[in-house]
Amino acid sequence: MSLLDVRDLTVSFRQDGKTTRAVKGVSFTLDRGETVALVGESGSGKSVTALSTVSLLGDSATVGGSVTYDGQQMIGASRALLHKVRGNDISFIFQEPMTSLNPLHTIEKQLVESLELHQGLRGAEARARVVELLEKVGIRDAASRLGAYPHQLSGGQRQRVMIAMALANKPDILIADEPTTALDVTIQAQILDLLAELKRTENMGLLFITHDLGIVRRIADRVCVMQGGEIVESGPTAEIFANPQHPYTQKLLAAEPKGQPEPVELGARVVATTEHLKVWFPIQRGLLKRTVGHVKAVNDATIQVREGETLGIVGESGSGKTTLALAIMRLIPSEGSITFAGQDIRKWSTGELRRLRKDMQIVFQDPYGSLSPRMTAFEIIAEGLAIHRVDPSRNPRELVAEAMTETGLDPAAMDRYPHEFSGGQRQRIAIARAMVLRPRLLVLDEPTSALDMTVQVQIVELLRNLQQKYGLAYLFISHDLKVVRAMSHKVMVMKAGEVVEQGTAEQVFDSPRSDYTRALIAAAG
Missing domain, CATH: 3.40.50.300 (P-loop containing nucleotide triphosphate hydrolases)
Structure with a gap:
């Protein structure tokens, strides 16, 4: 049976x-x-x-x-x-631990609650069992983490806590629902190895x-x-x-994303560069908020991206990928040189930057969270047209229809709301919102990680076609190395704010120089 x-x-x-x-x-x-x-x-x-x-x-x-x-x-x-x-x-592990863990309770309290409910353990006995569970799932120095709240842990640590909670009562069956989708490749590999080992040692069934x-x-x-x-x-x-x-x-x-982007044309103009770019966040302590140190989110990044070229930026969560992109777009303060279209924009005022904004656009990871649920697809895509006064002589519905057609959407659906579209269609709306302004630089921040594999392939193909047609420069941020390889001409590898390796996609993937890059590639399988 x-x-x-x-x-x-x-x-x-x-x-x-x-x-x-x-x-x-x-x-x-x-x-x-x-x-x-x-x-x-x-x-x-x-x-x-x-x-x-x-x-x-x-x-x-x-x-x-x-x-x-x-x-x-x-x-x-x-x-x-x-x-x-x-x-x-029968225990469950879900995809997003932050929706399953109570942000107001410590890790210890949440684990003890399950032990009290099902096993009647309390006090020192329950605490000892919690430490044992956290050590079993690979959380170092577990006793010192008992008082931590979920937001004080990394994504991988939160997922390990969820696994510890699922294992607390020694279940016969563990049901894991997309438990690694939101994790970096190295963390993903660790969680998969952990689940396989736990299944073997606990003799569980794993769905x-x-x-x-x-x-x-x-x-x-x-x-x-x-x-x-x-x-x-x-x-x-x-x-x-x-x-x-x-x-x-x-x-x-x-x-599976395959192939590679079209080569960059000879003599293609440089769109954006940085030299020795730094983003340091001060650590302030005491009543007078004295600066006692810095979080070096980005430390000495030098890049160049040309028309029709994609720079893939890879690394684990917290490596500085998104911070670098936001600094280039002048959305956060930084030190060093930032040049866009031949002009040093690092010291430009907000007013001076406004005229550049339509040339620098961004597409975010989550097509659910980046679109207003109260606006139709037309309103979302057309919003930038009025702000930046793009082609005021033309009917905005015509421009939106063109952008939707170009990104593989039916213009007849422009009066629908985001919840009436699939995840892949919502991501296309986000791309259309950027493309309707005809930008020169597009930052793509994990644009495929929330999507099914078949939809990922479609979005990669769409982005490559748009790049070839308009000579777009892309900063492509991702922890999915297969997608990065299919999209990128050049690749930059970041770890803890430092650029550990940079080169052509072929150089980085086929002959990685850094141990960290080799570990990333090995974890991606």
Whole structure:
């Protein structure tokens, strides 16, 4: 008998008088010591399937079929049984730990709460168990971190705390829902190794939900590929990767940014340069706020980017990538030289910079957070036209329609709101908002990391086409080395504010000089 047995699972949601079928007859099993991956794009039903295992979907959901854990039926189970199983026998790790951890409570309090609830541990005994759990998941000097709040930990440390909470009650099954998507490649590799080791030592079943097939190849024993609420193909991981049968599986396996950008034209004009750029933030202490030191967010960065050229900036969180880009755009103070279009702009006033703003645009990582939910696509894209008085003789709707067409959007949808678009479409709106101003320099800050693999490929292709058509200069910030390689002519590697390596994409990826660069490339697999 399998530890978890899902048979003909169906899930429907009823809202505003309409019924949507999210899961349609899904069946799979999970055994002790085994990792099963549910793979598919956003909206395929992966997370809904996982949440159904312990009835976590809420009153709007109608669930049918059978889900048995250790022989016990979970669909329609009593509150007492579900209360016992949730977080005790079946635990979850979610994608974004900051939404799962309480920002007002210390790490110790949040872990102790689970131990008190399920195991009755209190006081020194509970504290000792918390330290043991934190050490098990690789948090150094765990006893000294008990009083820390979530915001005082790095992304990787927060995810380790989430894993510790999930393991607190020695579950039989661990369900990990996109647990590494928001993490740097080196941290991602560490978390995956940690989960594999914990699964082996604790003899757990691991249900791993992801859209990243590279992770699946690395961690899963079996894989179930989901599309439109159904499992379209399943089997041992090696077999699925070696000989995929379903067209959708073949499409997913082929969805990896490939190729390289068009070469930069000879004699292309320099768009932006920096020389010995520094961004130091003062550390102030005491009643008089004396400066006792500095956080060297960027320390001595010298770059050059030309028309039609992409400079890829890579490094882990906190390495200074985004800070460097914001300094170049004069959005934060800095020291050193910043030249844009042949002019030293570092000492320009706000008024003088305003006329340059349309030539320097930025696209952010999160297409959900960077668009106002109260504005239509037209209003979002057109906002800069009025501010910068771009082509005032033309109808703004015409200009927005052109920008939408150019970025692969249907102009007929310009009066819709962001929630009516998919994640990939929202990112295209963000790109259209920048492109409608015809900038010369575009900063792309992790523009693909929140997107499915197939959508990533489309966005990379779109950006390369726009660059070739308009001679755009890109600063491309990312921790995804495959995307960086597909986009970049030159690559800069940053660590703790320092530039540790810089060169052509071929030089950096094929013959890295720095140990840190080699570690990044190895972690990316």
